[in-house]
Amino acid sequence: MALTDTACKNARCGEDRPYQRFSDAGGLYLEVTAAGSKLWRWKYRFNGKEKRLAIGMYPEISLAQARRARDDARDLLKAGTDPVQAKADRKLADRVKLENTFESVARAWYDHWKGSKSPRHADYVLRRLEADVFPELGRRPIADITAPQLLAVAKKIESRGAVDIAKRAWQTCGQIFRYGLAHGLLERNPATDVKPSDALKPRKKAHFARLDAKEMPELLRKIEAYAGTPVTRLSMKLMALTFVRTGELIGAHWDEFDLEKAKEWRIPAERMKMKTPHIVPLSKQAIEVLQTIHELRGLSGLLFPGERDHDKPMSNNTILAALKRMGYGGRMTGHGFRGVASTILHELGHRHDIIELQLAHQERDDVSAAYNFATYLPQRRKMMQAWADHLDMLRAGAKVIPFKAA
Template identity: 80%
Template sequence: MPLTDTACKNAKCPADKARTRFTDAGGLYLEVVPTGGKHWRWKYRFGGKEKRLALGTYPQVSLAIARRTRDDARVMLKSGTDPVAAKQDLKRVAKVSLETTFEPVARAWHEHWKSSKSPRHADYVLRRLEADVFPEIGKRPIADLTAPILLAVAKKIETRGAVDIAKRAWQTCGQIFRYAVANGLLERNPATDVKPSDALKPRIKTHYARLEAKEMPELLRKIEAYQGTPATRLSMKLMALTFVRTGELIAAHWDEFDLEAAEWRIPKERMKMKTPHVVPLSTQAVEVLAAIHELRGLNGLLFHGERDHDKPMSNNTILGALKRMGYAGRMTGHGFRGVASTILHEMGHRHDIIELQLAHQERNDVSAAYNFATYLPQRRKMMQEWADHLDKMRSNAKFLSIAGTKRA
């Protein structure tokens, strides 16, 4: 049987074996070693000999990406080219190019750096380099690049109003130069000569648009009556009930949910603080998940894109729905978090429990496992009371306060 995301996640190798292979299809398999490492391999024949092509490490390379890479290699094989030999030739060309221009160095850095990042974030960083940096300095000898040249690149990005992107471009270039120094291509990093704050405009911190608590009843009723796609309506309902970050919601996979235990366990790779997070699910949240299941099944993403089911729906889907309901500039997906925090404090819930459920705490490696389930019974009770409170607000047009709900 072909592999599934759940099977890949749960795949293990017995301690008494050197490796275990989990077969997908078309020669693709996942090789697991006792230490927990999981490596994609593609088995094929070329020139009468059996060969294997390494396709990356799971979960950095997902099942869907591994299949697409296998299919690309198949096309190459049918054209008469050995995929392993082609990969080796590419490495040799890149090694030669590293000694000359910035772009090949940057791509080599990205290949090295992305292994510990989410595919989505890694793709974003590469696209920003391709859009803003490579056109300016990609073909210039890396040894000739100086701090003023890098600053000119950042200033050009800043002139279009993208202050944050300008600073990130500077920081990314700094990482690329450190990689070049570490690999003997440069003697020093020119990005260290100037700090972004020395020349770029300071970022003006803005808060996400959010409604007042008294405006929530109307919003909840509009969500219930939303005439857009059912998936978008359900995503807003789940957002209100769980108040997770938008990115955490839209990229959620079914294998993160235990509906019997009424828990959503978000892996550290998808969390801002890079530690796992548990979201206790109210009975209302479980009902929403059941509706999503009935609508889209129990495989892969809860909220996949309309065209590409291997990718999550757009970050702007919820924002666009709120805009269509008349909340442009007044409410965002992130705004549900602020409203929840305000109301839960007014209801008398403890600040540290609210902050923990919002996943605001900075955590170190020692405390991460402890914080994962800290105050879970209290948080479970709080999340159910929150869901019940939303029901009351939605059903009562005159429900403007939380009088009588304060806790002792």
């Protein structure tokens, strides 16, 4: 006889019995224990063996719900699927889904990604995730995150005026989702559904402060007469002669230089923005500056060790502060030497591709990197010596007439 809601409510276990079963229909029954708990079960046979599927507790699962669950399980059985095994598979999937939160996958991606990055950059990326992204998305299953949810995180960062950080957060999240895709943890990358430019404010292109080419003679003379520390003066001279990035200059080690035979500075890939090696041919003037620096600070492995801690390079603000002291605050930066060099070298007729190579502007893939960093090296040597000679003429106040370089 089929059960009723009243019968379920009044069902009790008989005395001296651990449990008692009250049958409904089609193998469904309510199991009542001596302690008073009531559990819905469904009895069936699979591959010739009798099995029981636990459906849930009464009254949390009503009689009507239990019957629907029985019917669903019966459909699985007709399709050749064991309902008990299907339930176990769902539980496993749910547990995996909970474990594969955005934060857990992001940290796995980070451990994989950080190997080829500088410790400073890798630490910065992790701190930004911890500060801006994990509090919003960290506990969500990564497969459930949608583009609007990701956009909300970026908009929240943008709202405090950090437009660049918002776009970088979006890009980092996109890499994390790609990592999840590669490992079968999700089926779609929500970061590709919307472009940051579709919803975030456009970023104003930052231009480093730099002088006009006509102002270089006065700057060079002021550097020569700089009253600060000799090492700071020499760092500015070397910056002008080599026009490398400030970080590449202050982080230089003596073992990167060959002043005798090759007369070049080989900056390793890990210190370059493009993550490929870079060669800086050294003019006679640059070698003289380096020799003078060695006499002053040659005991350290670093070219420009810090004043207090000789195991760390000098501050990246050292050159900026010196320029400000000379009256160029807000008008010139260390990076500005690169822009001025590019302008003047083009005016002097040097080839654009050679200038760009020496500025390390060109993108390089893994296959061609070993070749590209030495491309046009003889021409670049001539250009760097011509540049140093040109700076000497500017400093001396000689009239310079641009000409087409050979």
